[in-house]
Every structure is written in C-alpha cells, then in structure tokens.
Amino acid sequence: MLSRRQFLRTGVLLSGGLALVVACAPQAAAPAAPASTTSSSATGAPTKGGTLRVGLSVDVVTLDPHLSGSKFDRQVYHNLYEPLLTLDEKLGIQPNVAESYQTPDPQTLILKLRSGVKFHDGTDLNAEALRFNFDRMANDPKSVRKGEVANIATTEVVDPLTIKLNLKQPDSSLLATLTDRAGMMISPTALQKLGADLGHDATGAGTGPFQFVEWVPDDHVLLKRNDAYWNKTGGPYLDQVRYRPIPDDTVKLQSLQGNELDALDYLAPRTVATAKADNSLVVIDVPSLAAFWLTMNNTKPPFDNKNLRLAVVNALDMEAIVKGVYLGIGVPANGPISPASWAYDDSIKSIPRDLAQAKQYLAAGGQPNGFSFDFEAVNTPLSIQEGEVIKAQLAEAGITVNVVTVDGARQLADGNGKTYQMTNYAWSGRPDPDGNVYQFFHTTPGVSLNWSGISNPQMDALLEQTRQVTDHTERKTLYSQIIQMLREDAPVAFEIHPIEPKAVSPKLQGYVAIPDGMLRFKDVWLKP
Numbered sequence: 001m002l003s004r005r006q007f008l009r010t011g012v013l014l015s016g017g018l019a020l021v022v023a024c025a026p027q028a029a030a031p032a033a034p035a036s037t038t039s040s041s042a043t044g045a046p047t048k049g050g051t052l053r054v055g056l057s058v059d060v061v062t063l064d065p066h067l068s069g070s071k072f073d074r075q076v077y078h079n080l081y082e083p084l085l086t087l088d089e090k091l092g093i094q095p096n097v098a099e100s101y102q103t104p105d106p107q108t109l110i111l112k113l114r115s116g117v118k119f120h121d122g123t124d125l126n127a128e129a130l131r132f133n134f135d136r137m138a139n140d141p142k143s144v145r146k147g148e149v150a151n152i153a154t155t156e157v158v159d160p161l162t163i164k165l166n167l168k169q170p171d172s173s174l175l176a177t178l179t180d181r182a183g184m185m186i187s188p189t190a191l192q193k194l195g196a197d198l199g200h201d202a203t204g205a206g207t208g209p210f211q212f213v214e215w216v217p218d219d220h221v222l223l224k225r226n227d228a229y230w231n232k233t234g235g236p237y238l239d240q241v242r243y244r245p246i247p248d249d250t251v252k253l254q255s256l257q258g259n260e261l262d263a264l265d266y267l268a269p270r271t272v273a274t275a276k277a278d279n280s281l282v283v284i285d286v287p288s289l290a291a292f293w294l295t296m297n298n299t300k301p302p303f304d305n306k307n308l309r310l311a312v313v314n315a316l317d318m319e320a321i322v323k324g325v326y327l328g329i330g331v332p333a334n335g336p337i338s339p340a341s342w343a344y345d346d347s348i349k350s351i352p353r354d355l356a357q358a359k360q361y362l363a364a365g366g367q368p369n370g371f372s373f374d375f376e377a378v379n380t381p382l383s384i385q386e387g388e389v390i391k392a393q394l395a396e397a398g399i400t401v402n403v404v405t406v407d408g409a410r411q412l413a414d415g416n417g418k419t420y421q422m423t424n425y426a427w428s429g430r431p432d433p434d435g436n437v438y439q440f441f442h443t444t445p446g447v448s449l450n451w452s453g454i455s456n457p458q459m460d461a462l463l464e465q466t467r468q469v470t471d472h473t474e475r476k477t478l479y480s481q482i483i484q485m486l487r488e489d490a491p492v493a494f495e496i497h498p499i500e501p502k503a504v505s506p507k508l509q510g511y512v513a514i515p516d517g518m519l520r521f522k523d524v525w526l527k528p
Helices: 004-009 071-080 127-139 188-199 249-257 269-276 306-315 318-324 355-364 381-395 408-417 434-441 457-468 472-489
Strands: 051-056 085-087 093-095 098-105 108-113 152-159 162-167 210-216 220-225 240-245 282-284 291-296 330-332 372-378 400-406 422-427 492-498 502-504
Touching: 051 071, 051 249, 071 210, 071 220, 071 240, 093 098, 108 127, 127 152, 127 162, 127 188, 210 240, 249 269, 249 381, 249 502, 269 282, 269 381, 291 306, 306 355, 306 381, 306 472, 318 330, 318 381, 318 492, 372 381, 372 408, 381 400, 381 422, 400 408, 408 422, 434 457, 434 472, 457 472
Parallel strands: 051 240, 372 400, 372 422
Antiparallel strands: 085 093, 098 108, 108 162, 152 162, 210 220, 220 240, 282 502, 291 422, 291 492, 330 492
C-alpha cells in the first residue's frame, strides 16, 4: 500500500521525474504564446505524418463536451476542442486560446482571446462565441456543466476578443474549471447546423490541433491534423489520431505489444506488472487527482434511507478492494480529494470495515435482515470484478447485490436521470479541489454531476464559501469539514485514489504527462 509521500513520488515522465505541485492561479496572465510541450526524451527533429493509434478503455459516450460526464470522452476532447486555459506539468494554469485574464475585483473575470483563432468550420472564435457557449452550458436542460458555471451571473462582450464574466460571488476555482470541458468552446455555427447530431458528429465544432473525421461506435474515433491550427510553435505533426475502444484490459495491452496500438489511455492494475516487464514498452506512472467512489441514489429506495447507506459504507472493506481489485495501484480514499492535492487532509482516515456497526445501521434503517439492490457496473473487466467483490463483501452483512452490466451511455443516462440504485463513478480529478467536490455534492437545480441527489443546506453553504476564499489553509479547513459531513451523510462510499499508469510505444516521441491523466497530442510525433 502506498503512503501519501510514496503516492506523490511515483510520477515519472518519459524523461524521468515529475514534480507534482499544485500551483495557485495568478490573478492575471500576460499575453504570451504557450511553450511547446516536447519531452526531453525525444530524439532528433520531429517528423511530420503518420497515424497515432490509441487504445481507450471504453468507447466515448458523446462528442458534445457540454453534455459529457465520461472521463474517456475527455481523452478525445483535449485534442479536438481544447480549453480556454490549459495546465502545465506542475498543474499551473497557463494561457491557451485565451491569451490572458484579469480579475479586477473578486466577482469579475475578464478573458482576452487570441486574434486569428478559428473553429474547424472556418468561423472565428470570438467573444460572442464564448457568450453563446456559456449561456448554453448554464441553460441547456441537458447540460452537465451547469454546476461548473452556476456562479456566472452574466456575460458581457467588451469587444470582439474580450469577454467579461460577472460572478454571483467570488470564485477561486473558476480559472481551473476553464482548463477542462467548461472551457471548451463549440462553434455556434456548427452547433446550430448539427443540433443534437453533435453528440456523434463534431464536424467543424472545435478549435484544437486535430479535427473530427468520423466516429464509428464501438470501433473507432478518427481525427485528422488541423493545418490551420492557430499555434504555429511545434506541432501538430501527426496526420491522424485514431482512438479504438478495447474494454478487455489484457487484449488492449496485447494490442500495444503487437504493434497494433501506439498508446494506452490507462493501464489496468492487473496488466501493470506485465507491461513494466516488457522492455519494448514505456510505462509512465503518474500520481493523479482522481477519486473513485460508489454513488448511491439518495432520492429513491433503498438509499433514500441514510442508515442503509451507512450500513453499506461500514460493510465494505476498501483496503481489501484497493489490494485485491486495484492491486495496490493507489490508496484507499478518505473523501473526494486526492493526496496529490494541497487540500488533502491526511488526518482523516478511510472508513474501516465494521460489520457489527453495519448491522446496527441495518436495524436502525428498518432492515435488520438486510435488503437488496442493483449495482450498475460499467462493462469493463475491472468494473465487473469490482462489482463481484462488493457483492461478496455486502453478503456478509446480509445485503444482497445484483450486479447489472451497462455501457457508458446507459450509466450516464441513469446517473443524470437518477434511475439507478448504486453505480461506480471514476472521476479523473481536477487541479482545484472544487472540481472534485462542488458539482457532485452541491444542490444544483437541473442536470449536474450530483448523481446521488444529496441536498444538504449546511454543506451547500460550506461549498459556496470555499469558492469565496483564496487562502489555501482556510480552504483546506473548509474542505475537511465538508468531508466529515459527507462521511456522516454517506451519499457515496469513497473507494480509491488511483495512480493512472500509461503505456506507450518507444516510437511515440514528445509526449508530456500531465497529472490530470489526459493524453494531449499536439506536439507528439512518431519516430520512423
């Protein structure tokens, strides 16, 4: 089992060594072109051309970043759409298509866009496009970004390249939020043309280094180089990027070993030792910001009963799950904030298994002889194995689990619609702890990532307060209070903070690992 110190020291870039430091977002960023992200392991001058073949753990769910709740979608988005701001290797926030930002007061954020950035359909990325996108994220009934932009009261177009975001209250997390899906702008023209079809056809929609070609569900997503890409420093060098979903972890690794793939999005725990023993592969261990948990639907029986939720939490042995299912590739979670974050509180320990306590909660919940429920497991070997272990553990407390296998689209629909009973949730993490907490546990009207349906006014007030405070020490104290409340209410059962190993071919050059786990290919090239 890894200690927090070991967890933080496990990151290794291709060049060897990654200092994992969460940087505070500065109050303003001067206009500057982003640095080329090339790894020191690259040998020789980059060569243009070739198709990079990437293995994904599961297929993407949607090509619309505003409606997405899947981490696997993001692997494609960071090359197709790209966010307004971006993260560096130390999780510092850097300019991207927004070349600078200012916070003239705590409730105002002004973003200045680069001149000449165009969507793939040839239309301009301008302040009007940003206003269109922020309005859509806030108001579309299906938007999964509502919680992330809920604090934006109004948007004002200052000039064609400048937008002002007027906030309801100070929000120290917003800049970090704009480094991911909430910062990914969609061409208004493409969206108006495609409508709901954007979910499976992103033609012309993004601004990224690669543009959409096709998505054949359960087979591949294909992107091609954007020759009109705004950043002329470095790549894109690759002709194409081809993503192939391979749910079987062993088959996915074998495909890399057999030269059918060039990179894997994630190396499953049971394949890590095999990959590291293969000298023909490069394995990159990156401590992540991720948190995995088991979320329970608090809005319907049986989990509208807090005592039954607490019975499940106390009957689970997370130490055993981390060791047996994840093979020790991570640490048991004490809440939603990873040890890689400055807000992690190591004085709070993960909840130990206590069957006697679990049975007391069953009795208090009116089910002394146990109860039954359905557990939705995403159709990957790891998730299914996890479901079977959970089933066996809870059976010892008299709780019956029916493991139901679903695909990512079904899980997303059931989570958003709150039609499930329990499911597993793998969150890849965000650089600001707000991204791991607020949208999951705050009462936000409409569609959000609050799949549990928890609604606690006291917790809402604390979550809102974390956004108004900038001092890390004060914010950490608030998050620790929130975690204690989550443990008392038990809307979810916190499981593991995993390490996110990647495996790539030595032919892949110029790749830099960012601790958010996303594969960015703008400056990647293939060695002949």
